[in-house]
Amino acid sequence: MLEQPTFGRRLKELRVERGLSQAALAGGEISTGYLSRLESGARQPTERVVTYLAQVLGVDRSAFDTPPSGGSLAQALSIATSTDGDEGIENLIAVLGQVREEAPFLRWQALWLISRYWQRRGRRDEEQACLEKLARVADELALPELQCRAGSQLARSLRSTGEVTRALGIAVNAYQLAKGAGLSVTDTGGALLTLVSVEAEAGRLPDARAHVDELVQLVEGRSDPLAAEALWSAATVRFRQGDHEVARNYLERAMKELDSSVDLTLWARLRLAAASLHLQSAPPQTERGRACLDEAASALALVGTPVLRQELLTLQTHLAFEEGRYADARALHDQLHSDELRLTYRDQVRLHILDARLMLLEGREAEGIQRLKELGEQARQQSNIDLAAEIWRILAESLEDAGRARNNAGS
Template sequence: MSDMVELGSRIRKQRRLKKMSQSDLAGDDLSHSYISLLESGKRTPSEDVLRRIAVRLECEPAYLLECLAPDPSGSLEMELSYAEMSLADGAPQVALDAFVAVRERSGEEGPAEVRSAAGFGVARSLEALGRLEEALVEYERLRDGDTDGPGSVSDLAVVIALCRCYRELGDLAHAVELAESKLADLQRLGIAASVTAVELTSTLVGLYTERGDLHRAGYLASRAIEQAERLTDDRARGAAYWNASLVAHRAGRATDALAFVRRALALYAEGEDQRAMARLRNAYAVVLLDAETPDAVAAREQLTLAERELSRHGSTVDQAYCQTALARADLALDDSAGAADRARSALALLGTGHRLQTARTLLVLARAELRQGRPEQAREACERAALTLEASEATRQAGFAWAELAEIQQDAGDVPGSLEAYRESLRCLGYRSGGIPATATEPRGGTAAAG
């Protein structure tokens, strides 16, 4: 019997003697599936994990620790591969347990590349679980400890991830500052365009689009496409076209947005990133819903495919984006009750951290509530959305949220409230008086940036 099988047998025996379930033994810091793998001899735990388990089983730590043999050559790399596969297969908690175990086993004296890879995996797993504040701590720790230089792929990947988290948390100013600083580093050092560098530029496109600076976003989108076309990597080219579609969509250029997003779909179809493909289908559906002649049926078809893939490979925020878009499709197909249910489901998935997407989802919920004859609930949801957007410095989007509220209050017969909401809208859009210009159009519901 191998050492790990023997260890699993001892853990299982002690657990049953204590009349504990695997979930009881897992507690708050491990998972049921991790305990199951331990007991079947398929996982090699760290000494720290075994000591915690021994305390819960009320047995001597030595009884379990004596089963641990020195790490065989390459075992940490195998554990990393298992963790990566778990994350790719849509099991972020299992992946988190595995990455933490590798990091603990590698210790301070272990290979630096293993510790770095495990730390990056921990951060990505936390992000996939929707634990953004914790993910930020891990990403910042990686950035502070980076030794590969300001232009390395690992460094850029961490910065992109940080920007993504700060954006979801509504801190657009810090995300933009971080991305611009890193882009300036690359230019100063004369580092040639790479796949990850193009992804950084594309991420910055999404950030400026969120803030409403479509001029800067448009310039960077064109530059990203130029850089990406000089590369042979479909992922970089797809990301560039994806964010160019986002800019065109927010600027009200539906034809351009459709052309860009279809180009991105064709490029991503050549790869194996199912999560990215599903998120892109979601973006495509939003463009279809906001086209001059909306196609809600085609949008729902794309979203159904996306929903299926994201249930397996997506994070909670990915799934929430999809649920919000499905709610918009329901509204277009006159299913206001279904739309409200979808929007509430999205809000539950988002929790309290994802401020920008929460605001967009609240706007959809407001429309659904109004159509069901609940103007007060609609007003409350819309006002919450506008205030959330303003707090996130997405003032342009906040302006359109206030305008949405004005329409809702007007439909409900609240003329004074409607006028006040219009004034707030003008203020956010940078006007002291007068009407909203004819060119200031904003698709309702928004879409996810590719970065």
């Protein structure tokens, strides 16, 4: 009898080698859900199903008796890099977990591809664990380019989950490595992008300003994704320093200079960033925010990932709130299930702030105030100084509004 999970791994290997999707292999005979369970080892195959699968795959039944090749990391990498979609990456994850060979360059390449896969899905724990391994392999290889890239990505991942202190040390090291080794503009610029984002998150705005000015100068004359992200970073830093007009100018330049045909995903992300900036302005620029969100939505219908779709829905929630459509804001907020959020730490906190403000408007004063206090303390402990200050400001205003309402009611 064919044993699981060996049968499932071999079945998936044969399917991926032939470039078939699960739907194509399942055909009209079995469901894709059943096929998925077969491949994962959760179901035992029947003789009829084995005969059918062998026929569609064009192999003899005995092919399923052959152990999965799993040991060839080079083969799995070749399949992953030449297969559309993510099935090749899923196979690569399985193979990487089985191999024991010492092939650090192949292992580094596999980990790099897999970390990107987890990033697209917003699976931050898996992404971070993968990047930790990637950094260790890069150190083993002692190649500055690989060490810089691994460090930059790891620092970004740590920043996104609120681990700012550790992210800062790693980002500084990656930047110093790029400068010391005279790496390319792409590597040095990538390290600077990460360093600026971490410094800004840590509230070290003077340092972030100096480094982002260096970054903008570094990419001067370029018209590519790196230049667009540099201008975006400059906009972020200037906005947090309170220079909103200059921030908008930087972001508008980035949107103007990056053509959607070059990188449609980044094109959409820039419009999400612009919408966020408009909605955080004082007073909020809701019309401009809505226009940016409409443009982003049209692009994300084509290239949206789970993370980007959540970012879009989150900003649509903020827009509804700022427009005074509180019932709509609550309905949109409740579509974002807290146990499935794939947003960055900062965006999650801002969403929780909005939830607390809705509670206050809904008459749940004690609950809303308690939530704001908890968020403020959490941000302080994570060294997110400017975020903590924003929360305490909102809390103070909320307490003042509540006191005023009680006084008006008593008079």
